[in-house]
Amino acid sequence: MSASKEQPLAGLRVIDLTRALAGPYATLLLAGLGAEVIKVEDPRHGDLARENSPYVGRDGVVVQKAHDDDVSISHLSRARGKWGVSLNFKKPGALDVFADLIRDADILVENFASGTADRLGIGYAAAKAINPRLIYCSLSGFGQGVDEGAKAMDVIVQALSGAMYASGGPGEPPVRMGIPIADMLAPVFGVIGILSALEQRHRTGEGQQVDVSMLGALTSFVGIENWRAMRLAGLPRRTGLTVHRLSPFGIFKCRDGHIAIVAAHDPLTIGLFKAMRADDMLADARYATRDARVANAILLEERITEWTSELSVAEAVAALEAEGVPVAPVRYPEDALADPRVVAREETMQIVHPRYETDAELRTVGVPIRFSDAQTGFADRLPVAIGEHNDAVYRDLLGYPPERIAALREAGAI
Amino acid sequence: MSASKEQPLAGLRVIDLTRALAGPYATLLLAGLGAEVIKVEDPRHGDLARENSPYVGRDGVVVQKAHDDDVSISHLSRARGKWGVSLNFKKPGALDVFADLIRDADILVENFASGTADRLGIGYAAAKAINPRLIYCSLSGFGQGVDEGAKAMDVIVQALSGAMYASGGPGEPPVRMGIPIADMLAPVFGVIGILSALEQRHRTGEGQQVDVSMLGALTSFVGIENWRAMRLAGLPRRTGLTVHRLSPFGIFKCRDGHIAIVAAHDPLTIGLFKAMRADDMLADARYATRDARVANAILLEERITEWTSELSVAEAVAALEAEGVPVAPVRYPEDALADPRVVAREETMQIVHPRYETDAELRTVGVPIRFSDAQTGFADRLPVAIGEHNDAVYRDLLGYPPERIAALREAGAI
Incomplete structure (x- = not known):
C-alpha cells in the first residue's frame, strides 16, 4: 500500500475475537478502510480458516499442509493487515488481558454463537463496564438471545432465507449459491452498524452493542422482491435463465x-x-x-x-x-477476478505469502470502494503463526513487562 | 416507528438523486438509520420503480395501474421515510435550487451513468464548490470514468462478475440469481463508504467523493473463494447442491x-x-x-x-x-420473510399504502441491524406523487417565497 493519502478509519482500534468467515470478513473490511485490527486467537487452535485447503508456502500451492509456515489461502486473504495475538479466555489472567485490550479500543467484533461471549466473561455487559465508549458488534446466526447455541452455517441460513428458491426455474430444485452469501452479508451490515454507532458516539460519547444476524441480513435481501404481491397478481416467481x-x-x-x-x-x-x-x-x-x-x-x-x-x-x-x-x-470467476477494470480499482487484489513468492497469481476480495481523498488497502502485516504479534501488542502496545508475558505463556493464557 | 430511542444517523441530511434500484436502496438504508432523505425526481417521470407492476391502492393489489394514487409496491418499499421533491436540472433556475438543497446537506447520492452528472452541472466538482463538507456518493456500473455511458443492468453485471458460474453443478448452464444481487451490493458498499467518509470528516472537516461500482462490489464477493488455487490444486469448483x-x-x-x-x-x-x-x-x-x-x-x-x-x-x-x-x-421466499425471528427484529417489514389498507400482508426489506441504544425504522412519510413534498422542502426548509415556487413550476423546473 502506498502512503499518499490517509485512510478513512485511521486512528480507530478494533479488537477482533472472530473466527470462521462472517467475523473475519467484517474486520478485514475495517482493516482495509484503515482501522488498526488486533486479531485474538485461541493459542491452541486459531481461526478455522487456518485449516482450509489449499495452502501456499515454500512449495507453491498445495492441498496438504507440509510445512509449519504453509498458510491456508483463506487465512492469507482474511488476515491481511491484522495484528495477531493469542489469548485463551479460560486461563488465569486472561480476562485482565482482555480488559487491557479493550480499554482504549473503539470497536470489538465477535461471532460466537449467541450466549457464548457472556459465558466466557467477555460479553457486552462486561466490556461496557470496562469501556463505555466501546462499540461491540455481535454477528450470529439468528440474533442475540435467539436460538442460543444454534449452529448457523451458511448453507443452513441460505435454506431458511428463501434465497435458494429465488433462483432457478419453475419446478426445478432449489439453488445453492456457490458464494457463501449469508456469511458475507452479515459482516457487511455489521460494518454499517459499527460505523453508524460511531457516528452516534460523536454526539453522545457513548458506545453500544450492534447485533446483526446472518438470517436477517440475507432474508432482508430476499425481501427486495415482492413475492406475495407477485403471487397475488399471478406473476411467475421462479423464472430461471430468462424473464x-x-x-x-x-x-x-x-x-x-x-x-x-x-x-x-x-x-x-x-x-x-x-x-x-x-x-x-x-x-x-x-x-x-x-x-x-x-x-x-x-x-x-x-x-x-x-x-x-x-x-x-x-x-x-x-x-x-x-x-x-x-x-x-x-x-x-477466475476470469472475472482479473478484469482490468476491477484490478485497477483494487476491488480484487493479489495475495502473496509474506515470505515466499509463487508464480500463481492468486486474486482475492478487496475493498470495493474508492475515495477521492482517502485510500483503502492493507498494512504489510499478517499473523502467519498464532500469536505472531504477541510482543508487538502485549509488550509494546500494552506495556506488559517480560515476566508478565512469560507468566501468561506459562499459564497457557497466551 | 415508536420514538423511544434516537436513530444513529439522526441530524444528517441526504440529497437523493437516485433512480432504479441501486441508488434508492442506498438511501433507504440511510433513511432507516435515521438520516433525513430528500428524494429528487424529474417532474415529468420519476423513479423508474414507480412503473413496476404490481401496484397497490384502493382496489388492493393489481397488475395494471388504474388510479392516480395506485402505487407500485417497489416504490412503496423503496421510498419509505423519504421526502419527495421534483426538479428538472435542465430547466432555468434548477441549478440554483440544487445549490440550495446541497448547501446544508451532509450527503448526496447519485446513480447516473458515469459522466452524466457532470454534463448536467451537478457533478462532484460543482457540488464541492458549493459545499466542501458534502460527501458525494456515486454508484455506477463500472466506476467513475470507466466505460462512460455504458448501461449496467444487474443481469449484465452478474454475467461479468463470475457469480453465475459460482453456483450450479459441473457441466450445467450458468445460474442467474433471482435476487438482483449486483443492484443491492453496490449500495451496501456505498453506505459503508459514506459512513467512512463521515468519520474522516470528523477529523478533517472536509467531504469527498465516494465511488462504488456494481461490477466491483459483486466481483469482490466472488473473490472470497480461491478459484485459481482450487484449479491449481485440482479441486472441483462448481459442485451444485452438495459439496x-x-x-x-x-x-x-x-x-x-x-x-x-x-x-x-x-x-x-x-x-x-x-x-x-x-x-x-x-x-x-x-x-x-x-x-x-x-x-x-x-x-x-x-x-x-x-x-x-x-x-x-x-x-x-x-x-x-x-x-x-x-x-x-x-x-x-414468502415463508422466509414471515419467520417470527426475522419479523421481530424488523429485518423484514410490512408495507402499507399511506391511504388504503389491504388484507394482503406485503412484507419487504428492512434494516437488518439492531442497536442496544438506538433504533432503526422509517418516518411516516412517502412521496406518493412526484413532488409531493415540494412545499414542505422548498417553502418550509429552504424558505422560498410562494412566487419563486410558482415561477419554478411555471418553467417546468419543479
Missing part, C-alpha cells in the same frame, strides 16, 4: 458458452433483430410491441437461441455491441 | 421439498446415521472417517437420499434435530 415479462431478457447459449442479453425496449429489440439479420422478425406482429413479445416470449427465445447457438460468445457479443444492445459474456 | 469434500453436506430431496444438512464431522455423521436408523452405515469402513466419506461421497449421498425421499421435510428435520444434526428446510 418472460421483460422478453427478450436473460441468458442465452452460444457455441462455446453463454451470454446475457437485455433487449426489452423497442429500440433494443430492433437492434437485436438487426444483429440477427432477421428482417422477417422486424416485420412480424408477434414481436412488434413489448406486450406482443411478452406474449410470444417462448417463440422469441427459440429464435434468438437458434442464432446464438451458431456463434461463439465473442462473435455474438461483437454483433450485439455493434447494434448498441446491452450484452455481456457469462464469465468464469 | 463432496465436506460430505455429507448440502441439499437433499424429501417427499415434499428439500432440506439442507451439514454433517461433515464425525459426531454429526453418527447423528445422521442414527436418525436414519442405518446401523450398517455406522459400522461401515466406507463411512467411518471423514476422508472415507469424501472418497465415497456419491454412494453416501445416494443412501441419504433413499432415506430423505421417503420422508416429508418436517419428518426429516425432526429426526435430524433430535440427533443434534444441523438441518433446515429449504423455504420459499
Whole structure:
C-alpha cells in the first residue's frame, strides 16, 4: 500500500475475537478502510480458516499442509493487515488481558454463537463496564438471545432465507449459491452498524452493542422482491435463465458458452433483430410491441437461441455491441477476478505469502470502494503463526513487562 | 416507528438523486438509520420503480395501474421515510435550487451513468464548490470514468462478475440469481463508504467523493473463494447442491421439498446415521472417517437420499434435530420473510399504502441491524406523487417565497 493519502478509519482500534468467515470478513473490511485490527486467537487452535485447503508456502500451492509456515489461502486473504495475538479466555489472567485490550479500543467484533461471549466473561455487559465508549458488534446466526447455541452455517441460513428458491426455474430444485452469501452479508451490515454507532458516539460519547444476524441480513435481501404481491397478481416467481415479462431478457447459449442479453425496449429489440439479420422478425406482429413479445416470449427465445447457438460468445457479443444492445459474456470467476477494470480499482487484489513468492497469481476480495481523498488497502502485516504479534501488542502496545508475558505463556493464557 | 430511542444517523441530511434500484436502496438504508432523505425526481417521470407492476391502492393489489394514487409496491418499499421533491436540472433556475438543497446537506447520492452528472452541472466538482463538507456518493456500473455511458443492468453485471458460474453443478448452464444481487451490493458498499467518509470528516472537516461500482462490489464477493488455487490444486469448483469434500453436506430431496444438512464431522455423521436408523452405515469402513466419506461421497449421498425421499421435510428435520444434526428446510421466499425471528427484529417489514389498507400482508426489506441504544425504522412519510413534498422542502426548509415556487413550476423546473 502506498502512503499518499490517509485512510478513512485511521486512528480507530478494533479488537477482533472472530473466527470462521462472517467475523473475519467484517474486520478485514475495517482493516482495509484503515482501522488498526488486533486479531485474538485461541493459542491452541486459531481461526478455522487456518485449516482450509489449499495452502501456499515454500512449495507453491498445495492441498496438504507440509510445512509449519504453509498458510491456508483463506487465512492469507482474511488476515491481511491484522495484528495477531493469542489469548485463551479460560486461563488465569486472561480476562485482565482482555480488559487491557479493550480499554482504549473503539470497536470489538465477535461471532460466537449467541450466549457464548457472556459465558466466557467477555460479553457486552462486561466490556461496557470496562469501556463505555466501546462499540461491540455481535454477528450470529439468528440474533442475540435467539436460538442460543444454534449452529448457523451458511448453507443452513441460505435454506431458511428463501434465497435458494429465488433462483432457478419453475419446478426445478432449489439453488445453492456457490458464494457463501449469508456469511458475507452479515459482516457487511455489521460494518454499517459499527460505523453508524460511531457516528452516534460523536454526539453522545457513548458506545453500544450492534447485533446483526446472518438470517436477517440475507432474508432482508430476499425481501427486495415482492413475492406475495407477485403471487397475488399471478406473476411467475421462479423464472430461471430468462424473464418472460421483460422478453427478450436473460441468458442465452452460444457455441462455446453463454451470454446475457437485455433487449426489452423497442429500440433494443430492433437492434437485436438487426444483429440477427432477421428482417422477417422486424416485420412480424408477434414481436412488434413489448406486450406482443411478452406474449410470444417462448417463440422469441427459440429464435434468438437458434442464432446464438451458431456463434461463439465473442462473435455474438461483437454483433450485439455493434447494434448498441446491452450484452455481456457469462464469465468464469477466475476470469472475472482479473478484469482490468476491477484490478485497477483494487476491488480484487493479489495475495502473496509474506515470505515466499509463487508464480500463481492468486486474486482475492478487496475493498470495493474508492475515495477521492482517502485510500483503502492493507498494512504489510499478517499473523502467519498464532500469536505472531504477541510482543508487538502485549509488550509494546500494552506495556506488559517480560515476566508478565512469560507468566501468561506459562499459564497457557497466551 | 415508536420514538423511544434516537436513530444513529439522526441530524444528517441526504440529497437523493437516485433512480432504479441501486441508488434508492442506498438511501433507504440511510433513511432507516435515521438520516433525513430528500428524494429528487424529474417532474415529468420519476423513479423508474414507480412503473413496476404490481401496484397497490384502493382496489388492493393489481397488475395494471388504474388510479392516480395506485402505487407500485417497489416504490412503496423503496421510498419509505423519504421526502419527495421534483426538479428538472435542465430547466432555468434548477441549478440554483440544487445549490440550495446541497448547501446544508451532509450527503448526496447519485446513480447516473458515469459522466452524466457532470454534463448536467451537478457533478462532484460543482457540488464541492458549493459545499466542501458534502460527501458525494456515486454508484455506477463500472466506476467513475470507466466505460462512460455504458448501461449496467444487474443481469449484465452478474454475467461479468463470475457469480453465475459460482453456483450450479459441473457441466450445467450458468445460474442467474433471482435476487438482483449486483443492484443491492453496490449500495451496501456505498453506505459503508459514506459512513467512512463521515468519520474522516470528523477529523478533517472536509467531504469527498465516494465511488462504488456494481461490477466491483459483486466481483469482490466472488473473490472470497480461491478459484485459481482450487484449479491449481485440482479441486472441483462448481459442485451444485452438495459439496463432496465436506460430505455429507448440502441439499437433499424429501417427499415434499428439500432440506439442507451439514454433517461433515464425525459426531454429526453418527447423528445422521442414527436418525436414519442405518446401523450398517455406522459400522461401515466406507463411512467411518471423514476422508472415507469424501472418497465415497456419491454412494453416501445416494443412501441419504433413499432415506430423505421417503420422508416429508418436517419428518426429516425432526429426526435430524433430535440427533443434534444441523438441518433446515429449504423455504420459499414468502415463508422466509414471515419467520417470527426475522419479523421481530424488523429485518423484514410490512408495507402499507399511506391511504388504503389491504388484507394482503406485503412484507419487504428492512434494516437488518439492531442497536442496544438506538433504533432503526422509517418516518411516516412517502412521496406518493412526484413532488409531493415540494412545499414542505422548498417553502418550509429552504424558505422560498410562494412566487419563486410558482415561477419554478411555471418553467417546468419543479
